[in-house]
Amino acid sequence: MAETEIVVDPEPSREEETTNGNEEHTTDVQKPSDGSDSESESDSDSDSDDETQAKAQTEALELELYNNPSNYDAYVKYIKILRKQGDIDKLRQAREAMSVLYPLSPDMWREWAKDETTMCSGADAFPAVEKLYEQGLSDYLSVPLWCDYLNFVQEYDPLVRECSAVGISKARNLFERAITAAGLHVAEGGRIWELYREFEQAILLTIEETDSEARERQIQRIRNLCHRQLSVPLVDLTSTLLTYKAWEADQGVTVDVTSSKCDGLPSHFVSAYQKALEMLNDRAPFEEKISKKDVDDSKKLQEFMTYLKFEQSSGDPARVNILYERAITEFPISSDLWLDYTRYLDKTFKTSRIVRDVYYRATRNCPWIADLWVCYLLCLERCHASEEELSSVFEKSLQCTFSSFDEYLNVFLTRVDELRRRISASTQVEDGMEYAVIRDLFQRASDYLSPHLKNTDSFLRMHSYWARLESKLGKDLIAARGVWESLLKISGSMLEAWQGYIAMEIELGHINEARSLYKRSYSKRFPGTGSEEICHSWVRFEREYGSLEDFDFAVQKVTPRLQELQLFKLQQESKSVGAATDERENLVRKNVREKRKPVSSSKDEQPPAKRRKDLDQKNNKAYGNDKGQGRHLAEAGEVAQVHDSKADSSGTKETKNHSPRKPVIYNDQCTAFISNISLQATDKDLLSFFSDVGGVVDIRILTDKVTKKPRGLAYVDFSDDAHLAAAVEKNRQSLLGKRLSIARSDPRQGRGKKNWTDNQRSNAGEIDSEVSVETSKGRRGPQPQSAGHGRGDDVQLKGRNTFAVPRNVRALGFPSRNKTQSEEAKEVGDENPKSNDEFRKMFLKG
Structure with missing residues (x-):
């Protein structure tokens, strides 16, 4: 039998230590000619340094683990x-x-077992080492670990070593376990079969030659074992056949030991061998791919998954199970692999002990996967595990770190489901189990998860489930209501929480309690359309369950609430429309600024005095322009001067070279003129009034120049003619109790009317020729009538105090376009100023 010996990491040899010491001390120590004293000193220094470094590493690791x-x-x-x-x-x-916290790798278990075998001796040491092997084999599939275990038992178990009947039976049982666990391992399973054959052949040698019957039984046992091995697709299947044929020749059977054919062997063995050989050929490409050493882990895992699909298609669960175990040994912390493995076992074996063991190992390797813990609890329930085991697994799961709090909730509810099913199915209370256990679980879940899952659907479903169990299983309606009340304290802003509470009361037939909940909730503010929904739900409830008085009361309470909500909705829409309009205006202004390019000319490079002179010359030419365009520009400049003079009077000091601000120009190309507006109306009210029309660009409410109060008139600019036409169609509709008069603003209609009455001119001037219009938005600035609201071409303003001059009065020094310069000279002429007496005489003559 094979002997085992401990394999310990070798310490550095003397030669290596000496070399290292020389390398470290070459600058300090000079090597003598004989070398003996120097080598001894170097060895001691190197040992001391190694010990100090190892001690420091040990202390650092102990602190880290602490x-x-x-x-x-x-x-x-x-x-x-x-x-x-x-x-x-x-x-x-x-x-x-x-080992308590994590599963150890097969190599670590082999080292541990061999170290304990070397350090311990005597009969008491064998059970401890045997236990280590059993623990190691429960973590991962490892053919080398199985081989070490089999050799250890044959060498150190006294019963097996003495070949007693009990010992032989024990060894055979262990070999059969090894064959079941790893005998189908295509690449390495043959090693276990060979050890099994060698053991049986060793037993044959212990049988006396005279006991032919016993020898014949043992020979037949070895032959059957060989047939079993050669019917399994294993690597080196052909060489195993040659070895078997040589053994048969030793037993006196006539076979060709040099040929790989099955001539002279039983037909049933030949067919099984041929089938195994075909299976091996089918799996050889897969084995080659997963055995490559220089392959990326992700690619290798994918090769394993492809191999598994192939094995699953063959329909042999034992082979699939072995291949999963091989993959798990290679990738022990692949959660997807464990989930796939456990799902396959749940579907194939269901309640087998194998499934429980795999789930135990899966949760040890990937404890952060909540789905594994949930499926583990369900597996224990299917296997009718004890309450103690279920409780232990559940508590372990709560100590793990999951990726989300919903996963913790899933574990809690899985445990609750198991307890509910057990209590419901039992005719009597088992092991002192009461509904209070479920209540405690729900309370633990609520206390732990409420800071993280409040106002979520999953938290609501948990409380709904809890309340239903309190009512149905616990037979405690007060406790059920307490569950809902506790949820309302945590998530009272959720409409669904109130609806669930009301639905439970209606289901139980408690109409008055449901009505009181509606009274508590209808005035609350819920997200989205929840506030309207609860109001309509109350009315529907009273229609279906209440009396006429209850229905009227609900309508009386709900109606003003709905009106309030509708008004709030309109205000929010107006704000959003206004924000969108402002954003669009800002975008237009930005585009205009970006398109405006600076023009470099000699004029821009002139000194300020010369530029001012040129500007005055242009203005003088404009005054003499018969077409009126220059006059309009001049008037715009005068209006700007009026605005600047107001600014000066308010305390703003400006320099002489300060250029007048550019006036705001409205062309009234797509504008509605509105009159008979309520004096309390604001631009927001007008915006809300035209919200169904849309396309509002700007709103200008006209105010009194002195009192700054609204005058009931306004201009509303629209983005295009279609929106303007739709706005005009709303003529005679009411806003804040007053019917509006809406018409399209057309400033061209007033041009050319020179014979207006003073009253008409005054009204036109009030409406269309505002020098400064102040809107409700606080926008203040010059509004030159020449640009957008010029009704008469004879209007000429100049100076600071001309805002009240009637339109038929021409300012001094401005020529009339209807009179020649000679007539103007005669009319204005060179007359000398008249005295007071001369003025009296002129009036007396008149």
Whole structure:
């Protein structure tokens, strides 16, 4: 039988230590000619340095594990250093602590078992090492670990070593377990079969030659074992056949030991071997891909998944299970792989012990996956696990860190579901189980999750479930109402919370309680259209369940509330429309500014005095322009001067070179003129009035120049003629109790009318020739009538105090376009100023 020996990381040899010491001290120590004293001193210095460094690393790792006991990498490094130092007690404690938290790798289990085998001796040591092997084999599938275990039992178990009947039976049972666990491993399973054959052949050698019957039974056992092995698709299947044929030849069977054919062998064995060979050929490409060493992990995992799909299509669950175990050993923390594995087991084996063990291992490798814990609890319930085991698994799951709080809620509800089903199905209370256990679970979930899941649908569903169980299973209506009341304290702004509470009362037939809930909730503000919805729901409720008085009362309460909500909605829409309009105007102004390019000319480079002179010359030419265009420009400049003079009078001091501000110009190309407006109306009211029409660009409410109060008149600019036409169609409709008069503003209609009466001119001037219009928005500035509201061409204003001059009065010094310069000279002429007496005589003559 094969012997095992401990494999410990070798310490650095003397030669290596000496070399390292020489490298570190070449600058300080000079090597003598003989070299003996220098080498001894260097060795001692190197040992001292290594010990100091190892001690520092050990202390650092101990501190790290003390602060963070779940640091996997720190455990691995700590165990490696302790094993190198030979600190047996600390090494054993570290391994035990790590095995409680995490599954160890197969290599770590092999090292641990071999170290314990070497350190311990006697009959008492065997059970401890055997237990280590069993623990290691429960974590991952490992053919080398199985081989070590089988060799250990054959060597150190006294019963097996003495080949007693009990020992042989124990060894065979262990070999059969190994064959079941790893015998179908295509790449490495043949090693276990070979050990099994060698064991049975060793038993054959212990049988006396005289006991032919026993020898024949043992030979037949070995032959059957060989047939079983050769019917499984394993690597080196052909070489195994040759070995078997050589053994048959030793037993006196005539076979060709040099040929790989099955001549001379039983027909049933030949057919099984041929089938295994075909299966091996089908799997060879997959085995080659997953066995490559220089392949990326993600690609290798994908190759495993492809291989698994192939095995699943073949329909052999045992082979699929083995391949999943191989993949898990390669990728132990792949949550997707574990989920896929457990789903397959749930579908295939359902209540088998294998499924429970796999879920246990899955939650140890990937404890952060809540779905694994949920499925684990369901698996335990299917297997009729004890309440103690279920409670233990549930509490462990709550100690893990999940990615979202909804996952914690899912674990809580899974546990509640299991308890509900158990209590509902049992005719009597089992193991002291009462509904209070469910109530405590719900309360724990609510306390823990309410800061994170309030106002969410999942939190609402949990309380709805809780209230229903309190009412149906707990038979406690007061407790059910308490659940809803606690939810309203946490998530009272959710309409669904009130609706769920009301629905429970209606379902139980408590109409008055439902009505009181409607009275409490109809005046609350809910997101979206929830406030309107609860009002309409109350009216529907009273129509279906209440009396006429109840219905009238609900309508009386709901109607003003709905009106209030509608008004608030209109205000919000007006704000949004106004914001959109302002944004569009800002965009237009921005585009205009961007399109405006600076023009470089010699005029721009002139000194300010010369530019002022040129501007005066242009204005003088404009005054003599018979077409009127220059006059309009001059008037615009005079209006700007009026505005500037007002600014000066208010205390603003301006320099002589300050150019007049550019006046705001309205062309009234797409404008509605509105009269008979309520004096309380604002631009927001007008915007709301035209909200169904849309396209409002600007609103200008005319105010009195002295009192600054609205005059009931306004101009509303629209973006296009279609919106303007729609606005004019609203003529004679009421706004704030007054019927509006709406007409299209057309300033061209007033041009050419020179014989207006003073009253008409005065009215036209009030409406169309405002020097300064102040809107409700606070927009203040010159509004030159020449640009947009010029009704008569004879209007000529000049100076600061001409705002009250009638339109038929021409300012001094301005020529009339209807008279020649000679007539103007005669009319204005060179007359000398008249005295007071001369003026009296002129009036007496008149």
